[in-house]
Amino acid sequence: MNQEMASRVLIGDSLGFHIIFALLSIGLPLMMLIFEFIAIRTRNSKLLDHVKGWSKIMVILATAGVVSGTLIAMQFSLIWPRFMEIAGPVVGPAFMFEGYFFLLEAIFLALYIASWDKIKGYRHLLIGIPVAIGAIGSAFVITLVNGWMSEPLGFTMVNGEPTNINTLQALFTQTAMLKIAHSVLAYIAATALLMGGVYAFFAYRKKATAATKKLYQTIVYRLMIISAVFTVGTMLFGHASAVYLAENEPVKLAAFEVHYNTGANAPLTVGGSLNRETNEVEGGIQLPNMLSYLVGFSADTEVKGLDTVPQSQWPPLVVHTMFDIKMAAAILMLAVPVVYVLIVTFRDKISWLRRFERPSALVVAASGLLGIIVVELGWMIAEIGRQPYAIKGVLMTIDAFTKDNDVITIGYLFPVSFLILLLASLFAVFVVINKLKGKDFKS
Amino acid sequence: MIVAFYSLMVVSVLLYVAAFLYETWTSVIRLRKKRGSEFVHATWEITHTLLVVTLVAFLMTHSSLIVDIAKIAFIPLFIVVFAFIIRAALFLVLFYAKEGKANIGWMDYLFAGTHIVILLGLVIAIIQVVWLLLTADYTVNTVSMNWYMAGLIGLLVVCSAPLIKLYRTKNL
Numbered sequence: 349m350n351q352e353m354a355s356r357v358l359i360g361d362s363l364g365f366h367i368i369f370a371l372l373s374i375g376l377p378l379m380m381l382i383f384e385f386i387a388i389r390t391r392n393s394k395l396l397d398h399v400k401g402w403s404k405i406m407v408i409l410a411t412a413g414v415v416s417g418t419l420i421a422m423q424f425s426l427i428w429p430r431f432m433e434i435a436g437p438v439v440g441p442a443f444m445f446e447g448y449f450f451l452l453e454a455i456f457l458a459l460y461i462a463s464w465d466k467i468k469g470y471r472h473l474l475i476g477i478p479v480a481i482g483a484i485g486s487a488f489v490i491t492l493v494n495g496w497m498s499e500p501l502g503f504t505m506v507n508g509e510p511t512n513i514n515t516l517q518a519l520f521t522q523t524a525m526l527k528i529a530h531s532v533l534a535y536i537a538a539t540a541l542l543m544g545g546v547y548a549f550f551a552y553r554k555k556a557t558a559a560t561k562k563l564y565q566t567i568v569y570r571l572m573i574i575s576a577v578f579t580v581g582t583m584l585f586g587h588a589s590a591v592y593l594a595e596n597e598p599v600k601l602a603a604f605e606v607h608y609n610t611g612a613n614a615p616l617t618v619g620g621s622l623n624r625e626t627n628e629v630e631g632g633i634q635l636p637n638m639l640s641y642l643v644g645f646s647a648d649t650e651v652k653g654l655d656t657v658p659q660s661q662w663p664p665l666v667v668h669t670m671f672d673i674k675m676a677a678a679i680l681m682l683a684v685p686v687v688y689v690l691i692v693t694f695r696d697k698i699s700w701l702r703r704f705e706r707p708s709a710l711v712v713a714a715s716g717l718l719g720i721i722v723v724e725l726g727w728m729i730a731e732i733g734r735q736p737y738a739i740k741g742v743l744m745t746i747d748a749f750t751k752d753n754d755v756i757t758i759g760y761l762f763p764v765s766f767l768i769l770l771l772a773s774l775f776a777v778f779v780v781i782n783k784l785k786g787k788d789f790k791s
Numbered sequence: 792m793i794v795a796f797y798s799l800m801v802v803s804v805l806l807y808v809a810a811f812l813y814e815t816w817t818s819v820i821r822l823r824k825k826r827g828s829e830f831v832h833a834t835w836e837i838t839h840t841l842l843v844v845t846l847v848a849f850l851m852t853h854s855s856l857i858v859d860i861a862k863i864a865f866i867p868l869f870i871v872v873f874a875f876i877i878r879a880a881l882f883l884v885l886f887y888a889k890e891g892k893a894n895i896g897w898m899d900y901l902f903a904g905t906h907i908v909i910l911l912g913l914v915i916a917i918i919q920v921v922w923l924l925l926t927a928d929y930t931v932n933t934v935s936m937n938w939y940m941a942g943l944i945g946l947l948v949v950c951s952a953p954l955i956k957l958y959r960t961k962n963l
Contacts, residue, residue: 407836408887414836415879418843419872425850426868429861436854441938443851447844448942454837455950513934752862758869765876772880776887 354756355427355749358763362420363731364724365766369413369773371723374487374532375539376406377453377480382574383567384473394563394788400464401784402543403457405777406479410457412773414450416766427755431738431748438503438510438518439496445489453482487532494730495524498597500739526592527730530585534726537578538719541681544571545716548688548709550785560788568712569692572685575719579682586678587642594643597740598652600733603663604671605639607653614639614651618672622665627655663735670732674725677718684708684715796852796936799943803845806947810838815906822895822903837950839875844946848939855929863923864916871912878905 349357380402387395421443425432436443456478463472496502502518503510544567550556551564593601601607606622606629607614616639620632637647644651654662688708695701734740738748749755850857881902 404887408883410836411879411883414839414843415875418839418875421843421847421850422868422872425857426861426865429858432850432857433854436851436857437932437934440847440851440854440932441935441942443847444844444935444939445942447840447847448946451837451840451844451946451950454840458837515935515938750858750861752858752865761869761873762876765873765880769876769880769883772883772888776883779888 349756349759351751351755352746352749354759356745358427358755358759359420359423360728360731361763361766362416362423363727365770366413366416366420367723367727368720368770369409369416370487371535371720372539372542373406373409373413373453374483374535375537376402376409376543377457377476377483378536379539379543379571379574380406381473381476381480383570384476386570388469388473392563394559395567398563398567398784401780403461403464404780406457407461408773408776408780410454412769414454415769417450419762427750428738428748429750431743434505434510434739434743435493435496438500438513438515439493441515442489442492442496442519446486449482449485449489451482453479453486456482484532487535488528491528491531492519492524495519495521495527497737497739498527498600498730498734499523500742505742522592523596526585526589530582530589531723531726533578533581533585534719534723537575537582537681538723540571540575540578541685541719542716544568544575544685545713546781547571548716549713550789552706552709553789555789557788563788565692565709568709569689572689572712576682576685576689579678579685583678583682591643594651597733599654599657599661600663601643602652602654602656603665603667603733604729606665606668607639607651608655610650610653610655612640612648612650613637614643614649614653616642617668619669621668622654624659661736663733667729667733670725670729674722674729677722677725680715681718681722684711684718688712792933792936792940793931796848796940799940799947800845800848802947803841803848803943807838807841807845810841811906811910814838815903815910818903818906822899824895844943848943852932852936852939853924853929854932856923856927859923859927860920864919867912867915867919871909871916874905874908874912878902878909881905 380399383395383402384399386392387399456475460472460475460479463475467475496518499521500518501521502514502516504512547564547568551561551568556564590601590604593604605614606617606620608622608627608629613636615634615636617629618633618635620629620634622628623630639651640647640649643649688711691701691705691708695705736744736746738745850860853860881898885898885902
């Protein structure tokens with residue numbers, strides 16, 4: 349492994365771990381608020397106990413998230429200093445405000461946890477609102493930076509230094525707005541699906557008391573509605589992003605779809621790969637005209653292909669396979685909760701649906717991790733799709749990393765330590781979950 | 792403007808130093824107890840975030856120095872970050888998984904040890920960076936300084952009272 353590969357792998361590992369903690373830290377406060385509101389309205393003390401347990405899990409996630417986030421901040425500075433030399437003056441405020449939002453979240457989370465037994469009802473719920481604002485706010489501002497990396501506006505490079513800086517123009521790009529909408533909605537959907545999966549696993553166990561079954565099944569039902577609604581939102585913004593890419597980052601879209609020939613009647617390719625010698629797609633299924641329809645609602649829509657730039661400018665075409673897997677997982681991510689909700693909603697009116705309730709709950713339980721997989725793939729596709737640039741058109745990734753320090757030796761420490769952190773977090777979360785369900789199940 | 796900014800950074804650094812020294816002291820004295828449950832709980836990541844906010848403010852305003860900082864402070868800062876990760880993992884196991892019920896064991900000593908490593912690493916890195924600030928030729932990036940200051944002042948105003956309350960009582 350050389351210095352370049354070690355630097356890429358290290359930042360990739362770090363971001364891959366961090367996003368798991370981050371996405372759950374963004375979705376969970378919203379779930380806490382929704383279900384605390386329901387618990388107060390319905391005077392359901394059992395449900396409130398569960399929300400209290402979720403807040404402990406939130407602290408675990410925030411702890412792991414802030415540490416992994418610190419590492420990433422340090423990595424950007426120590427391993428990718430050239431990137432920070434350019435990004436710092438232009439979009440530095442976004443990095444700063446991410447920290448400010450996180451501090452807001454951390455402080456009010458501490459208050460939220462500490463006040464469970466001392467402040468009751470809606471007053472306690474109000475303390476939780478800044479937690480959600482802080483979580484979503486930090487996601488908002490850091491995704492502004494990522495949007496800028498793909499659409500670098502608001503500055504001019506003169507002798508290798510950014511000048512004529514307009515931070516607002518740099519941060520609030522259309523790319524950034526679409527990414528924020530698409531990703532934040534996905535985080536919430538993924539969190540609801542994971543939580544629903546956990547509760548579905550326990551909801552239909554034989555050892556559960558009748559009251560427990562009713563509580564858990566209600567929780568699953570509501571979480572599946574939330575997951576489905578936010579997945580639909582995610583898909584709509586995903587489509588909007590693709591339409592935008594076709595106009596503004598056509599090479600990226602062409603790589604996602606292994607579309608080589610610029611022109612109308614562009615097919616959508618599912619599976620397969622592009623032969624770089626012949627520039628022909630091999631394998632897979634080609635759906636005639638579909639890519640033109642998706643981008644411009646007409647078979648006559650011209651879609652720019654990979655033939656518009658030399659091969660050295662292509663992103664790695666592995667993004668196509670990743671994109672296909674992501675789309676398949678996203679479709680399941682919608683189908684599973686919708687089917688469950690329909691079965692539970694109509695089981696009293698259509699009695700034969702009852703026999704499918706438990707199997708569909710088991711499918712929900714098995715699908716809990718789908719949302720996380722979709723988010724991971726989404727970010728991998730976004731980052732790989734921007735290659736070979738770190739800042740599109742401004743800084744190649746190969747010019748952005750440090751050549752002065754030995755990343756290779758130190759780099760091996762971090763995937764190992766992240767694994768330790770992930771295992772410690774999972775261990776702590778399982779203990780909290782076990783305590784939570786301990787009282788609800790017969791021994 | 793620059794003097795005011797440095798003054799604000801010093802305030803947030805001092806807040807961090809005070810909180811971290813308290814956590815380091817607590818992590819060591821709990822080793823003397825038979826059962827180790829005492830520690831600052833949910834405020835842990837507040838302290839940590841103060842450090843991150845100050846660090847990011849510094850890096851963003853001194854972006855022309857980042858390449859030089861990366862050269863001189865690479866090793867101590869990476870050791871600090873590695874210690875942060877191990878410390879976080881132990882924090883989760885000791886105070887959430889075990890809930891401080893077990894007797895003091897090797898994990899508790901390692902937990903205290905990570906605080907010492909972080910302290911030493913940060914001191915070395917800060918000395919190196921201050922030396923660089925005093926000897927290097929650089930310009931402070933003031934383009935977004937008003938944003939940082941407004942945000943930092945607002946945050947310190949909003950957060951000081953609950954922070955003090957949480958550190959004094961651990962509970963409301």
